[in-house]
Amino acid sequence: MIEVDLSTTIADVTFDGYIMNASGPKCTTFQELEAIGNSQSSAIVTKSCTKEFREGNVEPRYADLPHGSIQSMGLPNLGYQAYIDMIPDLKKFNKPVIVSVSGLSLADNLEMVKAFQNTDADMIEVNFSCPNIQGKPQVAYDFEQTENALKQLRAICDKPMGIKLAPYFDMSHTTAxxxxxxxxxxxxxxxxxxxxxxxxxxxxxxxxxxKPKGGFGGLCGEYVKPVGLANVRAFRELLPESTKVIGVGGINTGTDAFEYLLAGADAVQIATTFEQQGTPAFARIETELKQLMQSKGYTKLDDAKGKLKQL
Structure with missing residues (x-):
């Protein structure tokens, strides 16, 4: 049986595998992040943090659905200083540590990104797309705000930095x-x-x-996979190769991960499946992906990455 190498590189940071956790489920406390460190996840991604501790929205704020979930968590987290304090212990797992920040204002994000500059975090993901904070618009849907935030963040951030984007449904928006x-x-x-x-x-x-927001919440899981694939594909075609694309949305099997690979994703993150199945999901999906690639004679990600065929 041929060996399959699922390692990938983003911003000169090497990941032993293609699959990691997404910021969101089961990544708030040190115990949860420790479990990710001990799992087959190729990185440790923290909960999106704010300046101060947040309880989040009222319960019930999460519900499993037949093909995914709906949630309105409201960014429950320990506050960014707690995650700064955790980083030395998280680094002991010998995998990249990605800190996610989601300030309630640009000033908050600037303060947190500056603070994480002085840590051993490998990468910083700035969340432009939390849809579940009452009274707070998503930066990702305000292009003037997106440009202003990105300009100021880029000016102060020396570490590899990325942004978490909302789903777009119009190609003109993706292009913008x-x-x-x-x-x-x-x-x-x-x-x-x-x-x-x-x-x-x-x-x-x-x-x-x-309960939060009269029942309005973020839809996750299998329901959103076609939207996730479309956004990955569109951005991969629009952005230079130097900007890597991490795909998220409805990845429950190795086949799902492979579809994101064909669309051009350099890595994928698992959210709802991890929420519902726990850390064993990482190893299972990785094994299924390797088996699928073996059946096609592929030995590395680049054999299929971005090579979606046209009809």
């Missing part, structure tokens, strides 16, 4: 964002975040399945 990114280059983008402001109703109770 790509043009901004090319002006203020980032080392990677993470796409997509959940589909914001969706509504799931329980016909038995005649009420929404989650």
């Amino acid at each position: 964002v790509a043009n901004i990114i090319k002006q203020y280059p980032v080392e990677f983008i993470t796409t997509i975040n959940s589909l914001g402001n969706t509504l799931v109703i329980d016909p038995i109770t005649e009420a929404p399945v989650i």
